[in-house]
Amino acid sequence: MSQYAVRPTPASPTPPGGHLLEVRDLHIEFRTGEGVAKVINGVSYHLDPGETLAVLGESGSGKSVTAQAIMGILDSPPAHISSGEIRYQGRDLLGLPEERRRQVRGKEIAMIFQDALSALNPVFPVGWQIGETLRQRLGMSRADARRRAVELMDLVQIPAAAKRLGDYPHQFSGGMRQRVMIAMALAMEPKVLIADEPTTALDVTVQAQIMDLLADLRRDLDMAMILITHDLGVVADVADRIAVMYAGRIVEHADVRSLYRAPAHPYTKGLLESIPRLDQRGGKLSTIRGLPPNLMRIPSGCPFHPRCPYAQQVCVDVVPHDLVLGDGRTSACHFAQEVHDDRTH
């Protein structure tokens, strides 16, 4: 069993039909030769039709691992899902046999990755790679798959799509490559799109274009989206809700506006304060002191306590539960209300 207490279900009410996608108290370990790393320690979040959830956190906080668990593409070994549920339209995906699981992948829930250059197969033309899903999964003919691939490439605004069908991934620019990746993910019109740091590998100007494209596509195709990122700046315009992850747990969960206005977890506060701001030029940029914890030796109590300016003895001794704040948001901090009300920083 985990050292963490089972936490109450998240604050927002469950709609009558249940959530579209729901992760419940997920625990994942990486079992390696050096020991067991507790990568995910009781993550719960949900996604409703048509909304965008941003999952925010540093490298190693477990945001990508959770997404890969939803997709069922974790490498196991070393990954091992020790407990929890991943419910899609009411069914627990973790209980399904692999063949049924595979049917969900791409068709119901699709995923795009950070680095499109390595995520696309280097030796096949992009048209072939987009069409492969259609031919293999939907049984389309070669010609139909080609036609549909051009449509999809048009949809993601790749210029001269028909001409570029035969080009290889390395012949595209970074932004265009990510568009190919998106076109591929959209091939079977999924209901959920998971975007794992889709703009991290791109130039700043291109980042904005890709984020706009994703937001537009999400709206036009009526998908729900999980946007995984470590960049708070990317999130603000696109997301409805934000889940902040630290050391394999969700430390704060709130709608975008209230989280930006008044963060209720010291970690979120630290993240917001470490964004450079034009109105504070010349001042010293604040940072979060220390390093993320070693997941093989997660600190006792609140895993953030060694780096936390609010830390007291209770933080070392007791794992904080999700505290529900007045406006329907949660924070896993003993001093959530104090942090929320503290405007000195």
Added chain:
Amino acid sequence: MFRFIVRRLLQMVVAFFGTTLIVYALMFAGQGDPIQALAGERPVTAAQRAYLTEKYHLDATGVGGFFYRYFDYISNLLRGDLGESLTGRSIGDILAAAWPVTIKLALIAIAVAVIFGVTAGVLAGIRRASIFDNATLLLTLLVLGIPTIVLAPLAQYFLGVKWQLFPATAGADPDFYALLLPGIVLGSLSLATALRLTRTSVAENLRADYVRTARSKGLPNRRVVSVHVLRNSLIPVITFLGVELGNLMSGAIITEGVFNIPGVGFNLFRGIRTEDGPLVVGIVSVLVVVYLVSNLVVDILYAVLDPRIRYE
């Protein structure tokens, strides 16, 4: 690509003249009296000596004389005349008889490497750290560790002589069955290398990001492995096998020697042993061309297999 091929062909011309010059120099530099060597133990009359001196331009001495004879040889070579061996046979005829045998042997060896090496390599790569993987590691290390000069006689003794599963020697004009055991022995080394290479390449590609993408598209595992992983993994393997086929075509001195197969390596070895200068230089000149051409083919093949490779 066209410019690349032209440049490589020009480089091949330089490489060809360079290697033939070196081999020619080495082979004839050590000889005392080439006319006596030609005659063997028999006495040479003054008239014969004068005729041969005239024929082979032996009157010119020193560096100038050497280059005179070298260019004489090369100009014959370029006209397709490989000259005669010291035994008086046309070297062209010797090679025409020897090469088909060597090619058959090389093809058997490559087939063994592909069928067993690549297949086992793919399985070992997929089931990394399994019993099968470790067993193949042990076996390949063993094969790579035993030199052919030991492996060939052992195989000949046990499989050919003692248990009589295969003919112990091939002899003149050997059939497929007679070449099978030598082919396996010759191929075992390529097999071991191909297996290790395939195994590493498959294991590495299985961890690649594009494999995760292919899985997230909901493709069945067998398609992910047999199309996405294999297509990438086989690029270095096919390149290796191409180079290896080029090597094998130039004959296997030890294997052909042990099993008495009248191939290119067998004749080359005989030429070296009997100090048959013209035969050695003739065979090596042709081998150089075979080797250069096979390398060019492999380079072109590499660009065909991997679209990221572009030659300027």
